[in-house]
């Protein structure tokens with residue numbers, strides 16, 4: 001099934017998993033299997049990087065960096081422009097492969113590739129806007145300026161749920177900044193990474209530039225090796241808080257830089273004044289979309305007690321009507337979870353929620369068919385239940401109630417993660433209170449839209465245990481460069497700063 005799509009993307013039954021300036025042979029290496037989570041069928045196999053392969057990939061990233069850093073930034077942008085065009089050509093095939101490998105519905109699979117394309121467009125513009133400052137000097141005939149230089153090979157570790165877009169957030173920006181990249185994708189989604197690498201290396205070849213993107217497939221061992229590797233000055237890691245703690249400690253130990261995009265436990269406050277029809281759609285998409293497997297998935301709904309009963313009834317009706325099934329089929333809104341373990345984790349979380357006093361309103365069962373399908377669940381809960389503070393990467397929505405907005409904001413902020421947040425209200429004062437310094441403590445705060453589905457123009461990321469990193473838009477490019485402050489003396493005397501005298 002879908003063999004033609006795999007073939008067009010260059011995916012075979014056995015695939016090399018390492019690009020180190022060229023594809024390394026797959027023979028003689030251990031392999032990982034990529035399974036379609038909707039059917040359990042084998043999509044293909046990818047060879048895992050051995051320690052020697054890893055060394056070759058890092059060396060290739062270093063070589064590419066030596067050349068790439070001196071290429072003028074707008075020319076680097078031209079490579080990314082051409083890469084964006086190639087992604088447009090492959091959008092449908094690559095979008096379908098994302099769907100086949102992750103289980104997200106087809107419009108989301110294609111949307112993920114569109115996000116890569118948008119990121120390329122953004123980075124092309126950025127390639128002419130890597131601005132520094134000029135600064136007034138306190139000394140006569142002196143001027144100060146700040147310039148930005150390429151940083152070095154960037155290590156990119158990605159999660160399964162956005163198997164290609166998150167790499168593009170990093171790689172497109174890093175490339176125009178003059179960096180090379182070494183990518184370790186999730187071991188659950190190797191084939192999308194291989195397909196993207198094939199597109200990128202072909203574009204580099206056509207443009208006559210070194211391929212600044214290298215690939216190293218493997219499990220967490222490869223990620224750990226990257227975190228320890230002083231040749232990678234920046235590690236950008238996306239995944240669970242558990243992974244982030246390990247990566248941050250390893251990178252911190254060698255005084256490297258880390259950019260962390262970790263787990264979320266996102267909440268929305270639904271006030272009495274909210275447009276409930278709008279909120280219903282927004283909550284359903286944010287809680288159920290991608291089968292609850294987005295970092296920005298809505299996991300806690302904090303509803304004013306006067307409207308909670310009626311709203312939850314309506315929401316439960318929507319949940320019952322949602323079509324669950326093969327994610328490539330029209331009309332399906334919920335596909336499978338990534339693997340059997342994720343199903344087990346969802347069931348275990350629901351059991352714990354009930355033991356802690358929660359009540360399942362709807363859903364929570366396994367769908368009787370092949371693949372890792374579950375029914376999205378709504379659970380009436382209280383903020384003191386320990387399970388409500390955890391990110392279970394599955395479609396479970398905890399409904400909590402409140403009386404005063406201050407109480408709702410305290411519940412909202414009362415978890416260790418700080419990624420995305422929303423308020424639904426038609427009262428200006430409530431919206432502003434939520435966006436004020438005393439409001440949401442998250443990196444993303446929305447009014448009258450859900451917690452998921454961010455655009456690439458804004459800096460994306462979260463606070464607290466979400467890791468503090470920012471990627472994609474705004475000035476997040478600065479993370480991929482090194483800043484240099486320069487003082488230039490165009491006079492013939494040597495005045496010292498702060499009035500210091502040193503006559504020799």
Ligand code: NAD
Nearest residue numbers: 159160185186220223224239240243246261262263264295
């Ligand atoms: P995961 O933490 O299991 O794995 C993520 C990546 O880290 C994989 O490539 C994995 O091999 C690697 N890894 C795991 N342990 C490592 C270690 N000790 N050292 C180095 N690398 C290691 O996460 P997942 O299950 O693939 O993805 C789901 C998680 O990712 C959720 O918590 C979700 O919220 C989070 N996520 C966050 C964002 C964001 O932007 N904040 C985006 C997507 C996913």
